[in-house]
Amino acid sequence: MSSYTITIGTIIVIQAIAVCGLNVIVGYAGQISLGHAAFFGIGAYTAAMLSTKAGLSFWTALPLVIAIGGFIGFLLGLPSIRVREDFLAITTIGINFIVEAVFRYVPFFGGALGIGGIPRIVFFGERLKGMTFLLLCLVFLFLVLLVCWWLTRCWASLACYAVRDEESAASTMGISHVRFKLLAFVIGTSMAALAGSLYAHYMQFINAGDFSFPVSVGFLSMLVLGGMGTIWGPVIGTLILGVLPEIFRPLVDYRILFYTLLLLLMIRFQPGGLLGEESAMRRVLAPILRRGKA
């Protein structure tokens, strides 16, 4: 594999982890979030600060990064999920702009210059780069998918779906909608923080612009394209939207326009996404899969 392919692959895998987190919030718990990049950024900045200023290794910092990401998710989620659904979209956009502004203007976070000199990840004495780093990211993606899979099997997920479908009925069944929305928010933002940490150590240099609002729109487009609430949807969506601009170079300049168009088209014609239950792709694949089993 060329180093170019490996670079694209690594970024896609890191983004897929973040989009899996977004899926827990949007797909499982039904809360629209247009500010996911903020939490991706919080993870990246926390990892960057802990390794450059506190001198912690990636591994010692990781639990902290995830915990801090989840905790900030909790703090910001607490007021957000109490607002009505349509306000939630606006609130999360607001969160994204504020977090980005804090990174950009507070000197403690490196200001406009960002943070550089983030060390590579060391694993058993080996400094990971290229293929080995990609493998590490794949392992993390696998673990995240495992968590997502379990989330669809446990009772908490039924509770989240119930709250998503009929909030007031769920509450009269003993389920606190605040608690389960918050739970999904915290899990989703911790996954974003994990992705952010990998991103920081991969790029070795980060900047507030890496976590701006268009990045959030990108994450949401990937999720909607792949299929909200499905397990593999985030991976497929990220893969397609990660590879397309590499094939059609002009797309890069019109990325945001393309994402927005795609979002609208998907919501209009295939709201369940490519892997959604009623999707065209499922219909095509179903007979093949069935034949495979027989």
Place this chain on the structure above:
Amino acid sequence: MTQPLLSVNGVSKYFGGLKAVDEVDFDVFPREILGILGPNGAGKTVLFNLISGIYQPTAGEVHFCGQRIDGLPPHLIAQRGMGRTFQIVKPFGSLTVLQNVLVARGVMRYGHLTKIWGPWGSKAEIREAMEVLDKVGLTELAQRKASLLPLGNLRRLEIARALIVGHTVLLLDESFSGLRHDEIGQLERLIRRIRDDGRTIILIEHNMRVTMGLCDRIVVLDHGRKIAEGAPKDIQQDEAVIEAYLGRKGISHAS
């Protein structure tokens, strides 16, 4: 005299200038079937929303098992053993019928942060949920997506969920409406059986015959106020009731 299980004291709910529920008082005793009667817009559903915590009363108090529950959020009231159905059915559409019941069954796992991460149905829980589905006659449809069911079946599903939550009191909001004639008979038998199992039932119902036949006692609302309370046969002869409800109906039939 036994202690009331549920007591509603001077409860009011105003929406702006509209007095949807206006100083309503009544008690419900263990193992009773209490009917709430009244014309459309009388405030019956709002009253249920006040009891189950969806709305907070503007004034008055609600006590359940001797403890004050008005002001509590609905999930805490449910956890104390109050189950309810909705007049406008609210199934969890993306879940199967069985999962709809299992999620309601989770009220017993609740508060145990570790238990909520367990698989969504243990063998025992699934057995229990299937028993409830059997009671309401939905066994065959257990694996069906709730969003695909017709209204009659959704009404049964609402009751199944309420049954698992409401180990003490069930509030049934027009559970009979939209049912076929034979289904009405089945549901009447089911409600009697639930009561015989030791539960207390409050039901809102428009169908006179059903209400009169099923209920031990009836509370009649009109324009948010309680205008009568008593045994079915007394209610049938009550002047105010005939005026407000039966009378109006009689007149419309006559015309």
